[in-house]
Amino acid sequence: MDRRTISLTVNGKRITRDVETRQHLGDFLRRELGLTGTHLGCEHGVCGACTILLDGEAVRSCLMLAVQADGRHVTTTEGLASADGALSPLQQAFWEEHGLQCGFCTPGMLTTLTAFLRENPNPTEDEVRDAISGNLCRCTGYANIVAAALSAARRMRGEA
Amino acid sequence: MDRPRSIGASVKRVEDPAILKGGGRYVDDLALPGMLEVAFVRSSEAHARIRGIDTQAAAALEGVHAVWTYKELGGDKRMVQANPHPLLKQNITQYPLARDEVCYVGETIAMVIAENRYIAEDAAQLVQVDYEPLAAVIDLRMAAKADAPRAHLDSPDNLVARLGQKFGDAEGAFKNAAHVFRESYLQHRGGCHSMECRGVVASYEAFSDQLTLWSSTQSPYLIRGFLSQYLGREEQRIRVVAPDVGGGFGPKAAHYPEEVALALAALKIGRPLKWIEDRREHFVSTTQQRDQAWEVEVACDAQGKVLAIRARVLHDHGAYVPYGLLLALGSVNNFPGPYTIGAVDLAIDVIFTNTVPTTPIRGAGRPYANFILERSMDCVARNLKLDRAEVRRRNLVRKEQMPYSTGAKLPNGKPVMFDSGDYHGVLEMVLKNSRYENREARREEALKRGKRLGFGLSSYNEDTGIAPFEGASVRVFPSGKVVVTSGAGAQGQGVRTVLAQIAAEQLGVKPEDVLVEIGDTSLFPMGMSTVGSRTTVTAGSSVHLAAVEVRAKAIRLAAEALECAPVDLEIDAGAVRLKGVPDKHVTLADLARRLAGQVNVPSPAGFTPGLEATAYHAVERPVYANGANVAVVEVDAQTGDVEVLDYFVAHDCGTLVNPQLVEGQIVGGVAHGISNVLFERMVYDKESGQPQTTNYGEYLLITAPEMPQMHLAHMETPSPWNPLGVKGAGEGGTIPCLAAVVSAVEDAIGAKVNEYPLSPERIVELMTG
Numbered sequence: 001m002d003r004r005t006i007s008l009t010v011n012g013k014r015i016t017r018d019v020e021t022r023q024h025l026g027d028f029l030r031r032e033l034g035l036t037g038t039h040l041g042c043e044h045g046v047c048g049a050c051t052i053l054l055d056g057e058a059v060r061s062c063l064m065l066a067v068q069a070d071g072r073h074v075t076t077t078e079g080l081a082s083a084d085g086a087l088s089p090l091q092q093a094f095w096e097e098h099g100l101q102c103g104f105c106t107p108g109m110l111t112t113l114t115a116f117l118r119e120n121p122n123p124t125e126d127e128v129r130d131a132i133s134g135n136l137c138r139c140t141g142y143a144n145i146v147a148a149a150l151s152a153a154r155r156m157r158g159e160a
Numbered sequence: 161m162d163r164p165r166s167i168g169a170s171v172k173r174v175e176d177p178a179i180l181k182g183g184g185r186y187v188d189d190l191a192l193p194g195m196l197e198v199a200f201v202r203s204s205e206a207h208a209r210i211r212g213i214d215t216q217a218a219a220a221l222e223g224v225h226a227v228w229t230y231k232e233l234g235g236d237k238r239m240v241q242a243n244p245h246p247l248l249k250q251n252i253t254q255y256p257l258a259r260d261e262v263c264y265v266g267e268t269i270a271m272v273i274a275e276n277r278y279i280a281e282d283a284a285q286l287v288q289v290d291y292e293p294l295a296a297v298i299d300l301r302m303a304a305k306a307d308a309p310r311a312h313l314d315s316p317d318n319l320v321a322r323l324g325q326k327f328g329d330a331e332g333a334f335k336n337a338a339h340v341f342r343e344s345y346l347q348h349r350g351g352c353h354s355m356e357c358r359g360v361v362a363s364y365e366a367f368s369d370q371l372t373l374w375s376s377t378q379s380p381y382l383i384r385g386f387l388s389q390y391l392g393r394e395e396q397r398i399r400v401v402a403p404d405v406g407g408g409f410g411p412k413a414a415h416y417p418e419e420v421a422l423a424l425a426a427l428k429i430g431r432p433l434k435w436i437e438d439r440r441e442h443f444v445s446t447t448q449q450r451d452q453a454w455e456v457e458v459a460c461d462a463q464g465k466v467l468a469i470r471a472r473v474l475h476d477h478g479a480y481v482p483y484g485l486l487l488a489l490g491s492v493n494n495f496p497g498p499y500t501i502g503a504v505d506l507a508i509d510v511i512f513t514n515t516v517p518t519t520p521i522r523g524a525g526r527p528y529a530n531f532i533l534e535r536s537m538d539c540v541a542r543n544l545k546l547d548r549a550e551v552r553r554r555n556l557v558r559k560e561q562m563p564y565s566t567g568a569k570l571p572n573g574k575p576v577m578f579d580s581g582d583y584h585g586v587l588e589m590v591l592k593n594s595r596y597e598n599r600e601a602r603r604e605e606a607l608k609r610g611k612r613l614g615f616g617l618s619s620y621n622e623d624t625g626i627a628p629f630e631g632a633s634v635r636v637f638p639s640g641k642v643v644v645t646s647g648a649g650a651q652g653q654g655v656r657t658v659l660a661q662i663a664a665e666q667l668g669v670k671p672e673d674v675l676v677e678i679g680d681t682s683l684f685p686m687g688m689s690t691v692g693s694r695t696t697v698t699a700g701s702s703v704h705l706a707a708v709e710v711r712a713k714a715i716r717l718a719a720e721a722l723e724c725a726p727v728d729l730e731i732d733a734g735a736v737r738l739k740g741v742p743d744k745h746v747t748l749a750d751l752a753r754r755l756a757g758q759v760n761v762p763s764p765a766g767f768t769p770g771l772e773a774t775a776y777h778a779v780e781r782p783v784y785a786n787g788a789n790v791a792v793v794e795v796d797a798q799t800g801d802v803e804v805l806d807y808f809v810a811h812d813c814g815t816l817v818n819p820q821l822v823e824g825q826i827v828g829g830v831a832h833g834i835s836n837v838l839f840e841r842m843v844y845d846k847e848s849g850q851p852q853t854t855n856y857g858e859y860l861l862i863t864a865p866e867m868p869q870m871h872l873a874h875m876e877t878p879s880p881w882n883p884l885g886v887k888g889a890g891e892g893g894t895i896p897c898l899a900a901v902v903s904a905v906e907d908a909i910g911a912k913v914n915e916y917p918l919s920p921e922r923i924v925e926l927m928t929g
Contacts, residue, residue, distance in 0.1 A: 022278065031276075036189035037182020039406070041355045042439040046856035049355055078182035091180040095172055098820045101828060102652025103179035104186065104355040104406030129864040136856070138355050138407050139652050140824060141831030141893075142864040 006070040011079030019066045026050040028066035037077035048135030051108035058115040077107035090152040099148035101139035166664040170820035173657040184404045187359040187376045192432040199280035201270040201287045203262035206296035206514040206849020214288040223279040229270045230257040240386040243484025256420040263479035266444025268417045296514040296849040300451045300476040311512035320510040325492040327567040328503030333468030337459035345454040346915040350840030356406020357437035362426035372399045378413040381687035402679040408651030410521040411447040413691045414483045443854040447519040451476040458536045464551045468503035478517035490525025497533040498621040499555040523891045534618045534899035556583040578784045587788040590810035594790035614908025616791040618900035623782035624888025625697025632702035635772035640749030642674045647687020648699035649679040654821045666707035668731040693888025701777035701882045709773035718746045783879040785887040787811035791900040795908040800920030804868040812875040814887035822889045829893020835862035837901040837916045
């Protein structure tokens with residue numbers, strides 16, 4: 001069993017751990033760090049539930065190894081709210097627009113859209129739909145997720 | 161004093177803040193001290209005899225604690241039948257781990273218990289199963305033939321059951337009808353695909369002799385009962401918990417081999433065990449809803465009034481019967497739908513195949529039934545050159561006929577009756593909203609862009625709030641906190657929010673101040689299952705009845721405390737107050753304290769202990785939600801690509817407790833329906849029985865860009881048959897959707913479409929004849 005020591009920053013906290021080299025990042029976050037907000041829905045990179053932010057970019061934590069995150073900055077769904085626990089504008093919009101039902105795909109939707117809205121603060125509805133086209137949801141029919149993203153974008157632009 | 165009502169408001173969900181911050185508690189999030197992890201060895205053969213299993217290499221792997229077959233596990237009985245039925249001819253359930261025969265690819269054969277899942281999966285690969293391959297039967301129509309191979313070695317044939325639904329004089333109607341039309345239909349809906357796969361954690365605690373099972377299930381109480389029967393252990397000594405469940409959609413209502421295997425193993429090994437289904441396992445072990453083949457005859461008069469419908473149906477049941485016959489029954493029991501069809505004669509043969517067992521998925525057979533009824537209405541319209549909406553107008557049950565007896569019987573022998581609703585009203589509503597009359601102009605506009613546009617129609621009704629019960633307790637603690645407990649569970653619908661709203665309405669508190677505790681058999685004595693659009697009707701009504709009783713008790717006690725008449729009191733902001741003099745009040749906390757008891761002090765005379773009440777709303781018969789849908793699609797004639805542009809819903813589920821949540825259910829249900837028609841197909845190799853779509857590259861689900869613009873409208877006809885006037889809303893989005901989309905594609909391409917799913921290739925085939 002090959003092991004290595006890695007150091008990375010997770011939700012602003014510096015972490016050093018000895019990990020098995022074959023462990024994927026999603027399992028590392030959930031099992032070693034107890035950050036169970038990241039969900040594993042397919043473990044083959046299609047459903048998007050396990051999406052995290054790696055140096056600000058949305059990536060699938062089931063498709064990379066924990067050792068590949070050495071030296072990087074990881075943000076999970078637990079790291080999206082502000083330090084005092086207040087929901088981010090996107091999280092707040094998900095709550096108001098009923099953008100989640102079972103909540104299993106939600107972490108991946110939130111991380112994907114957080115990265116997207118940073119790059120495109122004034123998206124069209126079609127652009128939002130494209131942005132989450134790699135995230136599966138069986139409950140909502142996506143409509144309220146799209147509405148939440150547009151509402152959050154408006155709020156973050158100071159329009160609402 | 162007027163205060164904002166809780167019922168009818170789009171209250172933000174009490175479930176959400178935790179989930180949004182990553183604080184949901186799904187079964188895989190549970191990590192118990194000393195917990196080991198399990199991987200299953202599953203059959204690679206569709207049908208085989210097991211000659212032997214070599215576990216030696218697996219057991220020798222470092223980190224492996226045990227590798228067990230049925231012998232070591234002690235699971236030598238077949239699993240409990242979840243839904244016994246007198247017509248169930250071959251009641252064959254699985255063994256938790258197979259004994260000497262496997263009957264589908266994915267069937268559990270052995271379990272590996274190891275330090276973690278990585279090691280468990282490594283070891284599972286080292287288990288050598290010596291198979292003697294047997295002839296497998298995969299194709300439904302093949303399996304129904306007398307000379308077909310048997311899906312089970314010892315079976316006389318592949319017939320699980322022959323069921324029917326019959327009333328009225330169909331034979332007479334067919335003899336005398338002006339027109340008789342015959343059509344064949346093929347339906348296939350695919351798999352479950354909740355985003356959270358299944359999962360189980362089992363723990364036995366010897367100190368209190370308590371077995372606890374956490375399962376991602378819709379039916380914790382039923383699972384407790386089945387485990388009790390299987391293990392011979394008192395229900396009181398078994399606790400089943402459904403924590404946050406990441407979607408259910410029906411298949412998670414069933415009882416699975418892994419639940420029994422983990423319970424048995426946890427008792428034996430004395431350490432907590434976890435098994436989390438991975439997505440490939442989901443494709444080969446979670447129940448599905450695959451093929452039905454229908455031969456349908458419709459008799460109608462010269463005006464298009466349908467007089468009788470007759471059908472012979474084959475239903476693919478898969479390899480076992482874990483869940484009785486509910487899916488097949490649901491497919492025929494929902495005739496005549498929302499229509500006044502005087503005679504129905506249906507026979508359905510439930511057939512074994514060597515594939516994953518089938519059980520209900522969202523709609524539970526009703527989408528199959530609705531598809532046949534709606535396609536039949538379109539068939540009548542096509543043949544008589546009538547407008548499709550007009551044919552429905554001529555056949556729908558009229559408002560003044562309510563309550564309407566269809567002629568069919570409920571399982572208890574009582575007549576099927578629709579409680580209320582304006583079926584024509586919702587149809588006109590959706591026609592108007594979709595500008596159905598204007599469709600030719602829209603069609604021409606699309607043609608100019610080289611696209612073929614079509615409108616599809618579908619009406620439906622649904623028996624919701626099905627028997628027998630879900631109970632609830634409403635309790636005010638001396639802290640003033642209102643707590644609701646119920647046997648009902650939740651898989652994302654927002655049940656906690658809805659029950660909190662219903663309690664808050666009576667007790668004058670805010671919904672967010674009501675704590676709702678559900679999904680845990682230790683919290684409430686009895687429960688059934690969260691299925692069949694039933695929870696708001698059953699548990700909601702029980703919460704209402706209990707809260708009314710608590711309210712009356714509080715007012716009665718407050719009247720004594722304040723020395724006034726109960727009629728002069730009202731309840732608001734956590735206290736019982738004198739009307740017009742809100743400062744003269746006694747808080748619910750204080751009243752709860754008085755009823756909480758004190759040693760050697762008698763309780764107030766005439767009051768039972770505790771500011772609490774328990775109620776079980778008795779369901780005698782279901783209540784019927786209804787609606788009408790219009791789908792607007794564009795088809796690319798070159799590629800066969802279908803785009804659903806707009807989707808219109810007019811819907812009546814009685815009193816809307818939380819409109820935003822109802823709309824969420826409908827939109828999600830429509831997405832499921834569109835996905836079934838345009839994307840999902842569970843493919844098996846017809847010879848070998850190997851599943852060929854076992855990941856999301858091979859099996860497609862609808863994604864955000866494919867969703868149409870949704871246009872929803874509500875009609876609110878309260879049901880007279882429960883105290884809140886509610887009707888279920890969980891499945892009404894899906895039920896009519898399959899037929900609406902297919903009807904729209906048919907309208908667009910101008911060729912008959914009697915099947916789904918529809919791939920682009922198939923659409924081009926249909927167009928080119």
